[in-house]
Amino acid sequence: MKGWVVVAGLGPGADGLVTPDVAAALAAATDVVGYAPYVARVLPRAGLALHASDNRVELARAAHALRLAARGRRVVVVSSGDPGVFAMASALFEAMEGRPDWQRLEVRVLPGITAMLAAAAAAGAPLGHDFCAINLSDNLKPFDLVLRRVWLAAEGDFAMAFYNPRSRARPDQFRQVLEVLRTRCEPDRLVIFARAVSTPDQEIRVVTLDTAREEMADMRTVVLVGSSRTRAVGRFVYTPRSA
Amino acid sequence: MKGWVVVAGLGPGADGLVTPDVAAALAAATDVVGYAPYVARVLPRAGLALHASDNRVELARAAHALRLAARGRRVVVVSSGDPGVFAMASALFEAMEGRPDWQRLEVRVLPGITAMLAAAAAAGAPLGHDFCAINLSDNLKPFDLVLRRVWLAAEGDFAMAFYNPRSRARPDQFRQVLEVLRTRCEPDRLVIFARAVSTPDQEIRVVTLDTAREEMADMRTVVLVGSSRTRAVGRFVYTPRSA
Numbered sequence: 001m002k003g004w005v006v007v008a009g010l011g012p013g014a015d016g017l018v019t020p021d022v023a024a025a026l027a028a029a030t031d032v033v034g035y036a037p038y039v040a041r042v043l044p045r046a047g048l049a050l051h052a053s054d055n056r057v058e059l060a061r062a063a064h065a066l067r068l069a070a071r072g073r074r075v076v077v078v079s080s081g082d083p084g085v086f087a088m089a090s091a092l093f094e095a096m097e098g099r100p101d102w103q104r105l106e107v108r109v110l111p112g113i114t115a116m117l118a119a120a121a122a123a124g125a126p127l128g129h130d131f132c133a134i135n136l137s138d139n140l141k142p143f144d145l146v147l148r149r150v151w152l153a154a155e156g157d158f159a160m161a162f163y164n165p166r167s168r169a170r171p172d173q174f175r176q177v178l179e180v181l182r183t184r185c186e187p188d189r190l191v192i193f194a195r196a197v198s199t200p201d202q203e204i205r206v207v208t209l210d211t212a213r214e215e216m217a218d219m220r221t222v223v224l225v226g227s228s229r230t231r232a233v234g235r236f237v238y239t240p241r242s243a
Numbered sequence: 244m245k246g247w248v249v250v251a252g253l254g255p256g257a258d259g260l261v262t263p264d265v266a267a268a269l270a271a272a273t274d275v276v277g278y279a280p281y282v283a284r285v286l287p288r289a290g291l292a293l294h295a296s297d298n299r300v301e302l303a304r305a306a307h308a309l310r311l312a313a314r315g316r317r318v319v320v321v322s323s324g325d326p327g328v329f330a331m332a333s334a335l336f337e338a339m340e341g342r343p344d345w346q347r348l349e350v351r352v353l354p355g356i357t358a359m360l361a362a363a364a365a366a367g368a369p370l371g372h373d374f375c376a377i378n379l380s381d382n383l384k385p386f387d388l389v390l391r392r393v394w395l396a397a398e399g400d401f402a403m404a405f406y407n408p409r410s411r412a413r414p415d416q417f418r419q420v421l422e423v424l425r426t427r428c429e430p431d432r433l434v435i436f437a438r439a440v441s442t443p444d445q446e447i448r449v450v451t452l453d454t455a456r457e458e459m460a461d462m463r464t465v466v467l468v469g470s471s472r473t474r475a476v477g478r479f480v481y482t483p484r485s486a
Contacts, residue, residue, distance in 0.1 A: 011262075019356065020261070024259065085370060089367070090368045091484060093367055103477030111364040113356065124336055152395045152399040153375075153395075235346075
């Protein structure tokens, strides 16, 4: 048996957002590797080994998947959303550094619906023009760089999507991000807090920048910030194509 | 019959990248509205009216869809990629301005795999850290604003995805974008030209900024520019999680 690794995006939560390519890869797999809550979204079946791991062990998880494939297993590494957006694909390639044997394996990345696209669709079309996606976690980069990127994005009048806006370990940083936005953007700038998008827990909350508060976000939230042109029409929020 | 409008993303081309939610909406529709090449991707069937229109008539097309829904039709407006990323969703909400009757209709946006995510997956994980998506067309915005956003994105060391990089009507502007990048980025910065992603015509070309040329792009190309940290491992290109 020839082994392979597929890094697959399961989308934000709903089965209706899992692509047929990802479903086919899961059907052909012998092993599924990933962070436990994502592995739990895969239907168990005979002949399929499920390897659930903790958060923040991405490199070890990637190496595990590559070792399995090198032994002839057909491995799907599952990510939430899209594997290439703040998820497992980068970790897999990082784990291949200095390992020419692993670089020769059959490896494919299957895209998925990333949280910001599902959140935008639920709200209307707030990312309808130029936008930036920024991971607010300072787990692997200095927080000053986060703030600098937010500042530049506001300076360019981009719409923005913030991933991992807030966690228990850093409850205060998102407040600093809101402060930076307030120095560059008008008080009535639209901000969308999209929590648990496409799941039964989904909550979409639209507020203005002057009323946005850090406690409106948690780790299940993606935050979308409109450009200066973003506006409401009826119950929808959209950014005009001419922004 | 109660009418509705669904704005659906068909993904970049492959059937395996069309979500089940989008397939279900098409199965329930009475009418499909869209730019002719996208409507051509929908399988004809009895009871389904296909309304193909030209490029650059987005507002008229959106109004057509809303009028049909107001008459009780079940309408899917098809976009390539994701409808919320440089596509039809914004035009639909724009068409609702000043029309409270249309704002009361049942309207939903169904996300899709946008070109940059499929292109990134085909190349590895070049959008693996903070990135910007910029529409290079100056059809609806001044080209100076395009250049300014590219400059700011480079200044923030974002990875970048460029949509609509080049057309026959503006063959020279993409050269100016490359020039701006060259003032801010090192000559060996990785640039990916991804053409017709996920279709039989797919071509992925990875070059360095100093060898990138405007004629490498056309209207079927999405261009990805790495951050300063983006690197190659084996045949893949990825941006480390720590960028």
